[in-house]
Amino acid sequence: MRLTFSDGTTGVWNAGAMLAGKGTSLTIPLRDRHEFARAFIDNGALAWPNRLELAPWTLHQEMEAAGLLSQEAT
Template structure:
């Protein structure tokens, strides 16, 4: 099972994610914020966005919003933004 091992703020609504298999990528949350759900609206506040943390390998915020490592991994991979370690 893939896990997030490190999350580093980049700029705007972008976070660089490092995964347990050694891969990494910069996740842009712009597409997710467009949905404007009750949980994602809080991320529009820059100070709140910066309060992300990793819990049990998932990316989380204090309001209960969380993204599994697998879902973020797949999004990055589909967008061609996932850098995998050399074999």
């Protein structure tokens, strides 16, 4: 999923690690590609209708540490 942050950085986030393993009642339904595709932005957070929300600063920090962010071309 391509994410663009308010600081102008952008990158492709892979949800594989979040969806792998035992999972939780919020992440297991997102293994279905149609459910995962229902993602939306709610007050800056990446969210799904099942009430799972991921904080943008956490996603940004993890993606930056992994070298997945670049400055969006203008």
